[in-house]
Amino acid sequence: MTNKLQQAAVSNTAARRNVMQSGWPWLLVAVLAALLPQVIHNTYINDVAINVMIWSVAAYGMNVMLGYAGLLPLAHAGFFGIGAYAVGILTLKLGWNFWLAWPVGVLICSLLGLLLGLIAFRTRDDVFAILTLGIGVIITQVINKWDALTGGNDGLNGVQPPQFFGIDMGKSAHFYYLTLVTLAVVIFLVARVRNSLFGRSLIAIRGGEDLARSAGINVYTHKLRVMMLSTGLAGLAGGLYAVYIGFLGAAVTGPATTFTILLYLLVGGVGTLTGPLLGTLIIRVLQQSIQGLQDYQYIVFGPLLVVLVMFFPAGLAGIWTRVQAARSARIGQGSKEVQDAGV
Amino acid sequence: MILFLQQFINALSLGGAYSLVALGLTLVYGVMRIPNFAHGGLYMVGAYLTWALLSTLGVPYFFALGISAVVMALFAALLERVVFYPLRAAPHIHPMIAAIGVLFFLEAGVQLIWGPDFKPMSSPFGGVIQAAGLTITGQRVLIIAASVVVMGVLYYFLKRTLVGSTIEAMAQNREGARLVGINVNRVAALTFGISGALAAIAASLIAPTSLVSPSMGEVMNLKVFAIIVLGGMGSVPGAIVGAFLLAFAETFGGVLVGTDFADVVGFALLVIVLVIKPQGLFRRTT
Numbered sequence: 001m002t003n004k005l006q007q008a009a010v011s012n013t014a015a016r017r018n019v020m021q022s023g024w025p026w027l028l029v030a031v032l033a034a035l036l037p038q039v040i041h042n043t044y045i046n047d048v049a050i051n052v053m054i055w056s057v058a059a060y061g062m063n064v065m066l067g068y069a070g071l072l073p074l075a076h077a078g079f080f081g082i083g084a085y086a087v088g089i090l091t092l093k094l095g096w097n098f099w100l101a102w103p104v105g106v107l108i109c110s111l112l113g114l115l116l117g118l119i120a121f122r123t124r125d126d127v128f129a130i131l132t133l134g135i136g137v138i139i140t141q142v143i144n145k146w147d148a149l150t151g152g153n154d155g156l157n158g159v160q161p162p163q164f165f166g167i168d169m170g171k172s173a174h175f176y177y178l179t180l181v182t183l184a185v186v187i188f189l190v191a192r193v194r195n196s197l198f199g200r201s202l203i204a205i206r207g208g209e210d211l212a213r214s215a216g217i218n219v220y221t222h223k224l225r226v227m228m229l230s231t232g233l234a235g236l237a238g239g240l241y242a243v244y245i246g247f248l249g250a251a252v253t254g255p256a257t258t259f260t261i262l263l264y265l266l267v268g269g270v271g272t273l274t275g276p277l278l279g280t281l282i283i284r285v286l287q288q289s290i291q292g293l294q295d296y297q298y299i300v301f302g303p304l305l306v307v308l309v310m311f312f313p314a315g316l317a318g319i320w321t322r323v324q325a326a327r328s329a330r331i332g333q334g335s336k337e338v339q340d341a342g343v
Numbered sequence: 344m345i346l347f348l349q350q351f352i353n354a355l356s357l358g359g360a361y362s363l364v365a366l367g368l369t370l371v372y373g374v375m376r377i378p379n380f381a382h383g384g385l386y387m388v389g390a391y392l393t394w395a396l397l398s399t400l401g402v403p404y405f406f407a408l409g410i411s412a413v414v415m416a417l418f419a420a421l422l423e424r425v426v427f428y429p430l431r432a433a434p435h436i437h438p439m440i441a442a443i444g445v446l447f448f449l450e451a452g453v454q455l456i457w458g459p460d461f462k463p464m465s466s467p468f469g470g471v472i473q474a475a476g477l478t479i480t481g482q483r484v485l486i487i488a489a490s491v492v493v494m495g496v497l498y499y500f501l502k503r504t505l506v507g508s509t510i511e512a513m514a515q516n517r518e519g520a521r522l523v524g525i526n527v528n529r530v531a532a533l534t535f536g537i538s539g540a541l542a543a544i545a546a547s548l549i550a551p552t553s554l555v556s557p558s559m560g561e562v563m564n565l566k567v568f569a570i571i572v573l574g575g576m577g578s579v580p581g582a583i584v585g586a587f588l589l590a591f592a593e594t595f596g597g598v599l600v601g602t603d604f605a606d607v608v609g610f611a612l613l614v615i616v617l618v619i620k621p622q623g624l625f626r627r628t629t
Contacts, residue, residue: 070436
């Protein structure tokens, strides 16, 4: 009798896991998100939601590097900036259409990522992190000082929102759908990558570079590819940011932004599929509620980062997996491998 | 020729200050294998402490410098105990991320207490020395002299004293050091303390020639990381050579590419060196 119950419970959790993996909850979230602006006509909530989605895309970009391949890319905000400035410069100075400038910006970011990878992947671990941090600062400095191209200290003003078959995307409700579709595509892409041979190879590299190499994985090429994917996603988010905010300054491309994206990731759960979205949502909403502290928010977020790393390195998504694992262990499933338990 | 000599002395004093900051960082890396991104934060807080002691309490310059160095040594040792010691067995990326968190916390904290604006620091060596057509501020001479003295003391400490040689031993081989009875945890805290003191001394020395601001730590952080990567992470002579290399590249490279990009010269140098020699110039092979 108890045995049967146990079996039923096991098959029940197994079924739930299947559902989890087949993506139904994601579809549900997407539908709910799509209905949001129809139900709540509140520009403030809309604005927060758009920001969350734009930065989530950037966080997913960092996640493929840090979460999957175990590399700490500290130039991430720099590439976000390059994507944003590419769209800004191409549309403002050359009069390009946004729908052409956006993919070109992503392409530029990917190619520059490849270039960076060719240099940076000659180093490993610590030196890699330091080198990318340096590259990030160079990007910010160049953007800040190259007046003729980027407007220097004054920044770029008046980046126009795009038109889509006569629909003005600048209206916040319309722009909401543009970011939602972008985010959905990115999540789908990242999920596919995670389950592909490429994604599994990246996880192997995270586990141990030498071991991965001896298992026949071409570590260097895989790293270059994931770098291109990561910087490309950063550029994708940057392009959206450029047309949504309409103003670009060098400050947003600096290390502080990289740090903030890192915070989103850590809160949500590094290396998980839900983590980047969850973390961005929570921290962004938190930031809205302590807006009075704006300049001093790192007084809270600095120690938060330390505490997270010390006690909850796998973030919220990690806590969820741990609870799940504990439950399935309790009902006799034995030691099931905890998937994606962080870095 | 006069201009060249003038720049040469400027580069020497800059290099001296860079060496002190970089030495602390490279010692910590050698012993703990942690790239301590919070190091620039320690440097910046050290400068603010000296500034506060000088301007609000009217403490004499050298006393202020000394107090700041002691306080930062204790603070750095505390940081090691509270943050980095518990993370010693964690995956490699975790202490790096924690260090970034500490850096941003220190920056925001200083900004909250003393405000974001730049502050001038006065020193008793503000005068100018005229010799053979050269005009040198007394502070620059002091920086060169003080950094030579501090480096000498550090060298003596590391090579000639028992406590100092435990640091060297641990940098060479952690397990071996433990086997011969060295208290590894105490050495780690000690090394952090030394790095904090060195950062505070360097910051207090260099601040009168520029300004004190919350962002000064971030800029210095990047420079000293460039230095120790150049010199080879964990190498003591490498840190000194790298510091002077960067100081000269910045001073003379700045003349060539314009002051706007002077701060970038160091990183350009770093990228070039890493392309040719990824392990740095003096990396210890262990």
